[in-house]
Amino acid sequence: MTIIFWFKRDLRVYDNRALYAASKLGEVLPIFIIDTDILDKFEAYDLRLGFIITALQKLSEEIPLKVYVGKTLEIFDYLIEKYKPKAIVTAEAFTWSGEERLKKVETLAINKKVRFVKIFDNFLADFRKIKNFWSFSSFYKKWKEKLDLEIIGKFNVKFLNPKEEPTWQEATKKLKYEINKFNAYDAEKFLKYDFSKYRKLRKFLNGSTRLSPYIRFGILSIRHIYNLGKISEKFVKELAWREYWYALKNLYPYMNNLELREDRRNIKWDNLCLDAFYNGETGYPIIDAAIRQLKSEKWIHNRLRMLLASFFTKDLGGDWRLGEKFFSKHLIDYDEVVNVGNWQWVASVGTDYAIRIFNPVKQSKELDPKCEYIKTYIPELKDVPCIYLHDPITYRIPGYFPPIVNYKETRQKVKTLFGLSYKEKT
Ligand SMILES: Cc1cc2nc3c(=O)[nH]c(=O)nc-3n(C[C@H](O)[C@H](O)[C@H](O)COP(=O)(O)OP(=O)(O)OC[C@H]3O[C@@H](n4cnc5c(N)ncnc54)[C@H](O)[C@@H]3O)c2cc1C
Numbered sequence: 001m002t003i004i005f006w007f008k009r010d011l012r013v014y015d016n017r018a019l020y021a022a023s024k025l026g027e028v029l030p031i032f033i034i035d036t037d038i039l040d041k042f043e044a045y046d047l048r049l050g051f052i053i054t055a056l057q058k059l060s061e062e063i064p065l066k067v068y069v070g071k072t073l074e075i076f077d078y079l080i081e082k083y084k085p086k087a088i089v090t091a092e093a094f095t096w097s098g099e100e101r102l103k104k105v106e107t108l109a110i111n112k113k114v115r116f117v118k119i120f121d122n123f124l125a126d127f128r129k130i131k132n133f134w135s136f137s138s139f140y141k142k143w144k145e146k147l148d149l150e151i152i153g154k155f156n157v158k159f160l161n162p163k164e165e166p167t168w169q170e171a172t173k174k175l176k177y178e179i180n181k182f183n184a185y186d187a188e189k190f191l192k193y194d195f196s197k198y199r200k201l202r203k204f205l206n207g208s209t210r211l212s213p214y215i216r217f218g219i220l221s222i223r224h225i226y227n228l229g230k231i232s233e234k235f236v237k238e239l240a241w242r243e244y245w246y247a248l249k250n251l252y253p254y255m256n257n258l259e260l261r262e263d264r265r266n267i268k269w270d271n272l273c274l275d276a277f278y279n280g281e282t283g284y285p286i287i288d289a290a291i292r293q294l295k296s297e298k299w300i301h302n303r304l305r306m307l308l309a310s311f312f313t314k315d316l317g318g319d320w321r322l323g324e325k326f327f328s329k330h331l332i333d334y335d336e337v338v339n340v341g342n343w344q345w346v347a348s349v350g351t352d353y354a355i356r357i358f359n360p361v362k363q364s365k366e367l368d369p370k371c372e373y374i375k376t377y378i379p380e381l382k383d384v385p386c387i388y389l390h391d392p393i394t395y396r397i398p399g400y401f402p403p404i405v406n407y408k409e410t411r412q413k414v415k416t417l418f419g420l421s422y423k424e425k426t
Helices: 017-023 036-041 048-061 072-084 096-111 136-145 168-172 188-190 197-199 212-216 222-230 233-251 274-278 283-297 302-315 320-332 336-348 360-367 372-377 386-390 407-421
Strands: 002-005 026-034 066-070 085-091 117-118
Touching: 002 017, 002 072, 002 407, 017 026, 017 085, 017 222, 017 336, 026 036, 026 048, 026 136, 026 168, 026 274, 048 168, 066 072, 085 168, 085 212, 085 274, 096 283, 096 336, 136 233, 188 222, 197 222, 197 233, 212 222, 222 233, 233 336, 274 302, 274 320, 274 372, 283 302, 283 320, 283 360, 283 372, 283 386, 302 320, 302 407, 372 386
Parallel strands: 002 026, 002 085, 026 066, 085 117
Antiparallel strands: none
16 A cells, blocks of 8 residues: 655655654655745745755655655645555644645545644654743753654665656756755764864854754754764753744744744834845944855854844844844745744843843954954955954944944843833843
């Protein structure tokens, strides 16, 4: 009997719990759908699509993967009619759009009397069982008690390989995309990462693991990654942050649009000079360089994400929902839940009471003391003394955009935006 296995954010065979469950039910037809509705929404003819296609290519070297380009429901309709499967098996989805898509397919399957099986995978703990927490630290304690680290590893699957169904090459012929610099399946790279030095290395703009797109698309199993990195408690904590946002989303499913903190729901965001921000023309070289890196490479370091989100919400008074949307268009590791959670956190409307303001001048000096990063992404500034580049308010940078705001006025601005809920951090 045919079992359709639907790959989504778990583009791997090794330690794939949902695929393992499918293998126990019958002969497996493995499929992936490049959904044209999603492509249209995210302007995805870019590196992100290239990354996915590279991953599909690598996966196809291991199994007879069938790849479809089109609307998810139409493709399932076709497959169900043609193969009369005994079941459709897939990993459970937890993002807003993922849940919606899954629900539609599940309904279709039920209407057509096909069994629909969803398997929990791609998280280290079942975050749905973690309740009664608010701060990350209270979550983290409970999360550690719920860790489920059992690795299935390699297992046998009997795959079907109907020749008339499209391979990744056939399916993607009509798509324009760039194969990008991130080499999917480059597990070697991570084996070489020195996790014992993670706490120190992660502070450098090129020193963190860069695992995020591999985690986002499930190219490496999260348990496998945990095993590589468990020598560093700091690293494990970072993995827990991802699950913290999902646990919060599970309890407060409205958080994609509404502030978690009730007392900070009526902020009148100024939305000042947002176009200059989107174009990387703020006049603050560290901010502009980060925007250029984000747009060209689709990835930036966590410290830069925090700096950008702070500048956007605090210095420009930009609504965090707009900032979140901007990141969603560019990040190769874009994850709805993680992005929303982090934007709320930096905007000080999430679970954290403190109102943090990142000083862009101080951050520039700290993150890029010799201005190497700035000069890499804004080469036209290569001859400007570093001291100017850090502090464009004190020093006018010749021939460069004047600063769109004075960061020294931010504290006052934030007081006005946050009103009564603003308290100086001592
Ligand atoms: C405003 C903002 C938006 C963000 N949007 C995303 C997003 O859409 N997708 C995404 O994967 N990460 C997002 N992050 C989290 C974090 O910046 C990235 O996961 C990290 O920079 C990726 O680089 P890395 O793999 O080298 O990280 P490492 O420092 O090596 O961390 C290892 C892994 O831990 C997880 N992790 C680390 N920090 C966080 C965090 N703050 N929240 C959740 N998980 C974390 C990631 O899976 C990461 O790959 C965002 C952070 C901020 C401040």
